[in-house]
Amino acid sequence: MAGLHLEHLSKHFGATVAVRDVTLRVGEGEFLVLLGPSGCGKTTTLRMIAGFIAPTTGRVHLGGREITALPPWRRNAGIVFQSYALFPHLTVAENVAFGLEMRKLAKDEIASRVSEALRLVRLGSLGERLPRQLSGGQQQRVALARALAIRPDVLLLDEPLSNLDAKLRETVRIEIRELQRQLGITTVMVTHDQEEALIMADRLVVMSDGEVKQVGTQRELYEHPADRFVAGFVGRSSFLPGTITGPGRFETKGGLAIACASGLTGPAVIALRPERLALGPSASGLDNHLQGTVELVSYLGASVDVHVRVSPADRIVVTQPNRIDSRTPEEGEKIAVGWPAGAAVVFPDDGSTARL
Amino acid sequence: MSASATDDGLVSLAAREARGGRLSMAGLLIGPATIFVTIGLLLPILILFRYSLNDFKPGLLMVDTLTINQYVLFFTDPYYLAAFWRTLRVAVAVTVICVILSFPLAYKLARTQSRYKNLLIMLVVLPLFVGNAVRAAGWITAFGNKGFVNVTLQWLGLIDEPIRIMYTEFAVIVGIVAVNLPYVVLTLQSIIEGIDRSVEEAAYSLGADPLTMARRVLWPLALPGFAAGAIFCFILAMNAYATPVLLGGPQFVMMGPLVYVQFAVKSNWPFGASVSFVLMTATLLLTAAANLMVLRRYRN
Ligand SMILES: Nc1ncnc2c1ncn2[C@@H]1O[C@H](COP(=O)(O)OP(=O)(O)O)[C@@H](O)[C@H]1O
Numbered sequence: 001m002a003g004l005h006l007e008h009l010s011k012h013f014g015a016t017v018a019v020r021d022v023t024l025r026v027g028e029g030e031f032l033v034l035l036g037p038s039g040c041g042k043t044t045t046l047r048m049i050a051g052f053i054a055p056t057t058g059r060v061h062l063g064g065r066e067i068t069a070l071p072p073w074r075r076n077a078g079i080v081f082q083s084y085a086l087f088p089h090l091t092v093a094e095n096v097a098f099g100l101e102m103r104k105l106a107k108d109e110i111a112s113r114v115s116e117a118l119r120l121v122r123l124g125s126l127g128e129r130l131p132r133q134l135s136g137g138q139q140q141r142v143a144l145a146r147a148l149a150i151r152p153d154v155l156l157l158d159e160p161l162s163n164l165d166a167k168l169r170e171t172v173r174i175e176i177r178e179l180q181r182q183l184g185i186t187t188v189m190v191t192h193d194q195e196e197a198l199i200m201a202d203r204l205v206v207m208s209d210g211e212v213k214q215v216g217t218q219r220e221l222y223e224h225p226a227d228r229f230v231a232g233f234v235g236r237s238s239f240l241p242g243t244i245t246g247p248g249r250f251e252t253k254g255g256l257a258i259a260c261a262s263g264l265t266g267p268a269v270i271a272l273r274p275e276r277l278a279l280g281p282s283a284s285g286l287d288n289h290l291q292g293t294v295e296l297v298s299y300l301g302a303s304v305d306v307h308v309r310v311s312p313a314d315r316i317v318v319t320q321p322n323r324i325d326s327r328t329p330e331e332g333e334k335i336a337v338g339w340p341a342g343a344a345v346v347f348p349d350d351g352s353t354a355r356l
Numbered sequence: 357m358s359a360s361a362t363d364d365g366l367v368s369l370a371a372r373e374a375r376g377g378r379l380s381m382a383g384l385l386i387g388p389a390t391i392f393v394t395i396g397l398l399l400p401i402l403i404l405f406r407y408s409l410n411d412f413k414p415g416l417l418m419v420d421t422l423t424i425n426q427y428v429l430f431f432t433d434p435y436y437l438a439a440f441w442r443t444l445r446v447a448v449a450v451t452v453i454c455v456i457l458s459f460p461l462a463y464k465l466a467r468t469q470s471r472y473k474n475l476l477i478m479l480v481v482l483p484l485f486v487g488n489a490v491r492a493a494g495w496i497t498a499f500g501n502k503g504f505v506n507v508t509l510q511w512l513g514l515i516d517e518p519i520r521i522m523y524t525e526f527a528v529i530v531g532i533v534a535v536n537l538p539y540v541v542l543t544l545q546s547i548i549e550g551i552d553r554s555v556e557e558a559a560y561s562l563g564a565d566p567l568t569m570a571r572r573v574l575w576p577l578a579l580p581g582f583a584a585g586a587i588f589c590f591i592l593a594m595n596a597y598a599t600p601v602l603l604g605g606p607q608f609v610m611m612g613p614l615v616y617v618q619f620a621v622k623s624n625w626p627f628g629a630s631v632s633f634v635l636m637t638a639t640l641l642l643t644a645a646a647n648l649m650v651l652r653r654y655r656n
């Protein structure tokens with residue numbers, strides 16, 4: 001087991017910069033998740049750790065040793081590929097044994113470690129099957145067993161759940177997480193699915209356009225997003241663009257005056273978490289208290305999303321828990337929205353378009 | 357895997373058609389191909405076989421009878437036997453060289469992410485646009501005493517006198533390799549393309565160096581396709597005609613030209629037919645043997 005350290009890692013493909021100056025430390029036994037939209041450079045980063053791509057600049061250290069120049073077969077990194085990449089001509093047991101044979105272990109040692117790895121992923125009885133005789137979920141577990149059998153210094157997972165159906169994904173992500181914790185194995189996982197990332201990670205790295213936007217725990221990212229991108233990508237936010245007009249005073253482009261807790265000046269964006277907002281009578285008496293019209297109501301079962309237009313330019317989403325006694329507003333209804341000044345996060349406006 | 361998927365597809369297609377009462381339609385569609393194979397291929401082979409059992413009398417040409425005289429003649433005359441072994445030797449050499457040469461090229465083509473990939477493939481196919489005879493003529497100019505190869509070697513000071521390349525086995529092998537290479541490259545390329553690249557990377561990550569990866573993963577997965585490419589190349593080489601005639605010269609007799617001479621020059625149909633049959637049978641037997649070997653390797 002070993003810690004992983006990426007130092008100013010960059011990768012250029014011709015004119016495109018896939019990864020830009022990424023510096024990260026992954027502690028021993030930590031589960032780090034790289035989260036970001038498709039094309040933001042997650043896979044490229046992972047492949048540089050694995051040794052499949054040589055970084056344009058920067059260094060990779062594993063267990064205190066620099067491995068930047070080592071080929072993949074000398075790195076001792078266990079990898080689970082998105083497509084699982086099982087050897088189709090080998091049985092499940094032979095797949096798992098492959099890495100141990102490469103390490104020239106004794107036959108009985110290999111046999112015992114193969115059965116141990118298969119037991120770990122609850123595939124003990126399927127050793128003689130060929131990969132094509134397994135379901136997607138079973139193949140995924142073989143891939144995991146194969147990667148774990150070599151007792152890697154670091155486990156790398158590239159969207160390992162994306163080929164499973166939604167229901168299976170929910171159980172497998174817990175299983176992987178528990179297995180990782182039980183083995184105490186340093187792990188880097190890549191995903192674009194924020195729910196998956198939040199459930200599995202010890203710490204998350206939010207990436208966008210090849211850059212690290214923020215590193216932190218779930219709580220840190222959610223409560224203190226570093227920028228507007230993170231606020232939109234981790235959890236949801238309604239964004240109100242406008243200008244800080246004085247200490248604690250914000251005016252939206254739509255002309256609404258809003259109280260906020262921010263020392264910024266000039267153009268800014270306010271981000272509002274939908275579940276931190278109050279609707280109807282409970283909005284009265286709060287620092288901000290706006291009148292609006294319900295434009296859209298989405299019934300989600302456990303909660304209800306209410307989209308409220310508060311000015312011609314501004315719309316706010318409010319999530320209400322679906323309690324037995326709560327009344328769901330009607331579309332077209334006039335309603336009040338409120339929140340305390342401290343509930344909003346304010347970012348300087350970098351001019352990027354709003355995302356939700 | 358892909359074969360079984362196709363089978364499933366066919367089965368379900370057939371089932372759907374049967375349900376729709378459209379089986380006759382399918383029969384109608386397969387019909388022309390069946391008729392073509394029967395009349396265009398099977399029938400001539402049968403007629404040829406019958407001819408090979410006839411006798412030949414100078415002046416009378418073909419005499420209707422039932423005899424194995426023609427085959428006995430072939431297998432007892434050192435001249436014809438030499439042609440047979442020569443053909444086999446050349447075909448095996450060509451096949452081995454083609455497979456070895458095409459593998460790196462096919463691998464690069466299959467795995468390249470260059471946007472010029474299609475252009476590269478076109479470059480491989482391009483030689484096929486030139487007929488065999490024209491290509492052999494090109495080699496003649498290169499291989500002659502004052503040809504490109506000799507002039508270059510002399511210029512480099514490697515030889516004093518021009519060496520004889522034309523009308524040698526070497527020239528013929530080079531010529532046929534050049535003809536067959538594009539076919540083998542394309543076959544191997546499509547096979548390698550069908551192998552998920554991340555399977556190679558998985559092997560690397562598990563500690564296999566490139567040679568071990570190729571031996572333990574790429575080779576077994578590509579073997580059936582390799583065999584197909586090699587067999588195709590072998591059949592083409594066994595039946596080569598223009599290249600041995602033009603680059604081998606009149607002394608370098610191979611089976612393909614031999615068949616032609618018997619039919620067209622000597623009007624000896626029975627013997628021409630029996631030579632054809634020896635050639636066809638040898639090709640088929642060797643192909644089947646190679647197939648069996650691959651199958652056995654593949655199961656273990
Ligand atoms: N081999 C390559 N050649 C050129 N561009 C590439 C290559 N691999 C990735 N890229 C580009 O680098 C960027 C990041 O890709 P990737 O790391 O795969 O993103 P992610 O895994 O986050 O979806 C993308 O814009 C992609 O098009």
Ligand SMILES: [Mg+2]
Nearest residue numbers: 039042043044
């Ligand atoms: Mg990716």
